[in-house]
Amino acid sequence: MAGTGCSIGVVGFSQPEFDKEKALEYIIEAFDDISSDKDGPYSVVSGLTDLGVPAIAYKEADKRNWKTVGVACSKANDYDVYPCDETIIEGKDWGDESDKFLSMIDILVRVGGGKQSKKEVEMAKSRGIKVLEYELVVD
Numbered sequence: 001m002a003g004t005g006c007s008i009g010v011v012g013f014s015q016p017e018f019d020k021e022k023a024l025e026y027i028i029e030a031f032d033d034i035s036s037d038k039d040g041p042y043s044v045v046s047g048l049t050d051l052g053v054p055a056i057a058y059k060e061a062d063k064r065n066w067k068t069v070g071v072a073c074s075k076a077n078d079y080d081v082y083p084c085d086e087t088i089i090e091g092k093d094w095g096d097e098s099d100k101f102l103s104m105i106d107i108l109v110r111v112g113g114g115k116q117s118k119k120e121v122e123m124a125k126s127r128g129i130k131v132l133e134y135e136l137v138v139d
């Protein structure tokens with residue numbers, strides 16, 4: 001991938017009850033590991049909402065001057081959305097965006113998360129996308 005950059009997909013908890021400090025530690029660890037292993041420029045692709053793990057990942061991406069991309073179904077517009085550099089709306093229901101999301105990433109980082117996150121991890125693995133997984137305890 002030298003010279004083409006690296007798109008990092010991030011999935012995880014969107015509800016507010018989880019250890020945000022630990023999630024940020026995991027995001028920083030993953031981003032540091034990826035940026036030491038892969039050439040930039042880097043972009044962070046996540047679920048568009050300004051909630052939970054996606055918001056933490058986007059804020060860390062902004063600190064690093066990395067591009068932010070939001071991929072979500074139209075239901076995301078019912079929530080606070082992060083001011084991403086690029087927004088892609090795919091489908092009407094949660095999960096409709098999964099194929100598009102996975103087609104855009106080189107590596108997937110999961111920090112906690114529920115059924116949707118775990119489903120996307122399995123989909124990523126079946127497509128040969130490298131996955132970094134971190135477990136979080138829900139408060």
